[in-house]
Amino acid sequence: MDDIDLAILRALQENGRVSISDIGSKINLSVSAVGERIKKLEKSGVINHYTAIINGKYFNKELTALMFISLESPKFIDSFLKFVNEENDILECHYIAGNYDYMIKIVTNNPETLEKILNKVKGVTGIIKTYTNVVLKTTKNNYSIYPSVLPLGK
Structure with a gap:
């Protein structure tokens, strides 16, 4: 490269x-x-894939929330991830370090649909604690890293 x-x-x-x-x-x-x-x-895998980025406004998907989730035990990971993969309004799921185990990004229609999703998440077996932030405004949203330096060892 x-x-x-x-x-x-x-x-x-x-x-x-x-x-x-x-x-x-x-x-x-x-x-x-x-x-x-x-x-x-x-x-070589440097380019992972190509996609169309769809503007959520055209589908009334304008409410974004970030939800932090703690699981009671690692034995609940598979059922939690199965749930996440089946929910179309959950766009991202990250396994994280710190006070919570996972962070999910939800993009949905309005407060009512967000409430339904949050209640569904809280109903998943093994979830013991959640914390949710509603996004008021996104000031930066890159979809990929900015290639600026050569990879290490290259």
Whole structure:
């Protein structure tokens, strides 16, 4: 990986549908060279996948909450994670260190739908404690890391 690969990654982050030709023009590289580098980045796992990022406002999904969850015992992890994976309004789930075991990001319609989800979460066997914050405004939301330095050992 070199500065050219980083430039390609940044261009794809800015617009995942940008043409190889446009990237080549921007970084002064031939279309075939850009295409080959992108294939290598995909094959090596640097580029994990491509996706469309959907604006929740168009589906009345404008309320975001972060919920911290403590489990009674590790024996409840599988059933908790099964629940999380089946709930479409739970967008993220992170196993964390500190006072809680997991943090989930919920994006839903309104306070009433949030209340229903929170009650469902609290009803999952093994959950002993929760703490929820409602997001008032998001000031930064990057969907991926910013590739700025070469990986360690490279």
